[in-house]
Amino acid sequence: MKDFELNLKTKIYFGKNKVKGISEEIKKYGKKIMLVYGGGSIKKYGIFDEVDNELSSGEIDYIEFGGISPNPRLKEVREGIKVAKENDIDFILAVGGGSVIDASKAIACGIYAKNDVWDYFTGEKEIEKAIPLGVVLTIAATGSEMNINAVITNQKDKQKLAIHSEKVLPKFAVLDPSYTESVPKYHTAAGIADIMAHIFEQYFSPDREAVVSDRMAESLLRVCIEEGPIAYRNGSNYIARANIMWASTLALNGLLSLGKRTDWASHKLAHELSAHYDLAHGATLSIIFPAWMKYVLDENTEWKFVQFGKNVWDLSGSDKIAEKSIEKLEELFHEIGLPTRMREVGIEDDNLEEMAENIKEVYGEIGALKKLDYEDLLNIYKLAF
Amino acid sequence: MKDFELNLKTKIYFGKNKVKGISEEIKKYGKKIMLVYGGGSIKKYGIFDEVDNELSSGEIDYIEFGGISPNPRLKEVREGIKVAKENDIDFILAVGGGSVIDASKAIACGIYAKNDVWDYFTGEKEIEKAIPLGVVLTIAATGSEMNINAVITNQKDKQKLAIHSEKVLPKFAVLDPSYTESVPKYHTAAGIADIMAHIFEQYFSPDREAVVSDRMAESLLRVCIEEGPIAYRNGSNYIARANIMWASTLALNGLLSLGKRTDWASHKLAHELSAHYDLAHGATLSIIFPAWMKYVLDENTEWKFVQFGKNVWDLSGSDKIAEKSIEKLEELFHEIGLPTRMREVGIEDDNLEEMAENIKEVYGEIGALKKLDYEDLLNIYKLAF
DSSP states (O other): OOOEEEEEEEEEEESTTTTTTHHHHHHTTOSSEEEEOOSSHHHHTTHHHHHHHHHHHTTOOEEEEOOOOSSOBHHHHHHHHHHHHHTTOOEEEEEESHHHHHHHHHHHHHTTOSSOTHHHHHTSSOOOOOOOEEEEEOSSSSOGGGSSEEEEEETTTTEEEEEEOGGGSOSEEEEOGGGGGGSOHHHHHHHHHHHHHHHHHHHSOSOOOOHHHHHHHHHHHHHHHHHHHHHHHOTTOHHHHHHHHHHHHHHTSSGGGTTSOOOOHHHHHHHHHHHHSOOOHHHHHHHHHHHHHHHHOSTTTHHHHHHHHHHHHOOOSSSSHHHHHHHHHHHHHHHTTOOSSSGGGTOOSTTHHHHHHHHHHHHSSBOSSSOBOHHHHHHHHHHHO | OOOEEEEEEEEEEESTTTTTTHHHHHHTTOSSEEEEOOSSHHHHTTHHHHHHHHHHHTTOOEEEEOOOOSSOBHHHHHHHHHHHHHTTOOEEEEEESHHHHHHHHHHHHHTTOSSOTHHHHHTSSOOOOOOOEEEEEOSSSSOGGGSSEEEEEETTTTEEEEEEOGGGSOSEEEEOGGGGGGSOHHHHHHHHHHHHHHHHHHHSOSOOOOHHHHHHHHHHHHHHHHHHHHHHHOTTOHHHHHHHHHHHHHHTSSGGGTTSOOOOHHHHHHHHHHHHSOOOHHHHHHHHHHHHHHHHOSTTTHHHHHHHHHHHHOOOSSSSHHHHHHHHHHHHHHHTTOOSSTGGGTOOSSSHHHHHHHHHHHHSSBOSSSOBOHHHHHHHHHHHO
16 A cells, blocks of 8 residues: 555635635635636526625635636636735635636735746746635536645636645535535536546556545445445535535545556546547536547456456446446436546547547556556547447 | 544654664654664564664664653653753654553653642643654554644543643654554454444534544444454555554544544543453443443433444344444453453453542543433443442
């Protein structure tokens, strides 16, 4: 089992109306607040009003910075930094999903960038400081509310890069499952695929020794399988929403990767797919993962898929458990209305080589459970077609 | 699902030789260090030397406060407070297991007690401040290294009481599984029973809605079942030790009780047993839990035991899964050399009524999965006899 360090400092407030009281929490960290949000659905569904009421009753003044895009853009981050500096902002409250949180993290550290915030993403500069931030989460998917990661897209250079720094770990996160009840069916499903994909990337490792991390990964996959379809069919089922929301946070806060290597090849395949086609991130993952599984399943990796089949899908007997576990996953994705093939969403097969080449060029060989080169990537895309 | 708050601030350093580097961590918090430990096994097995080397190379002076008893006593805590005050101690490093950590927590807050530290335990006063503390863990069992609890025994008044305060949450914990390789077979087994008992108290709840907490509890129980017997048979199996150690910390750091009520009746039954007979805490739990399970299993609680049988023991079919799950647990305890009946350890049945009365007197009705009154407690003791 590999050594590890763990630092789960984000304080979690979980439940209905938990936004009440965050003024006290915010006052510990700052006085001049910037409220960052996305396209306005928080205003449509009353979440903005609840946050505004809480801040007003706590006598906290804030400025708004809305309009963050689903894949947050570098120019939005730069604009946010400018506004934050002009207003001497010392605390950011991110109200939204992964995109809003990631943009807020980038702004929080970007304020102290000597040259440009993008230097942190390219690795040219190291993040030394950030203003504190807190989160009011409105969709279960990315886990950004309790981790050190942020992904930003630089449209000019066609790059999508990430930072990983404890400086941008949120101080607190409000998880009110009722806020996710207004998330539409398709995005609920895409969120579930995203959560499961995060777990898969950590679960499907060549390392066998981190038994705690593996069993916990299986337990969260079971939550997705049990509660996901319920949340999909009945968006206002609070219990299902609550369990999915909490599983989502735990899926990528660091707990599941402790003591082992992680894979993340499928995310690179999926990101490249979304760079070419306008698909929800979760839908690219539901297309890529079954194909990736079929391709990497061989005599060396079979043990892991058998474990997956037995412990996650309750498969028993000795016959083709590995293959059946992948079929079960495809069935689940279809049950919640997600595609598992590019053809299902009208994608032609004329870009497969280019996509595989792009990944090869940027990353070289990828993957941990099985190392993947250009030919492998192309074969996975073909299986996913 | 019930609302919850979660604050997992303790930084975890997990792996071999992780004691190296803690000087830097300690320097963030204090300059005058008190090193608290137990009966001297840390000196016998070289752990003390490793800590001493690290502190010396970090140029950290410290005073020693050793001799903490297995069930830490109030008079030891009071003595520790006196020594700490005389030496202007501003940081405590606890090197040991649950008893040493609990005593350290009591000393850390007791330094600021206006009258006496015991007032915090009786509830007469509230803990407002504590000096920071860190942990080097040497046995997997109590989970005290990453939680807000401490239990101290007042021998004079024959009371064993607890505090629960975020002020005494350790700042960091070093979990080096190789330190547990010298733990003898019997205490390894008792530790495993203790870990499983902590999980049971949270898992066997009347609430059905906290699916994440339930699935995670099952995953950690599976770790105990898979890795426990290996660690028991072969104490120097690092992988098994590592997984048990990490499961132990996660079992009682708050994660498993989120969103639900917990039971804790069995712990009260077990504590009362250990007040009368000199048994390891884990052995009292391996005696009480199967009896408690048999007694509370009825038509209202069967669903939970069926869940336990299916998800933890891989039982299938529809026949007597609940009963079989309890048998499996008894088999496991016997496999690792633990008793499941009082008779097995030479206890006579002439104290059962008195023990049941004592619990009734102190706590009244106890339990959550099923409420237990005097007659119930006596019946459980009889089943456990």
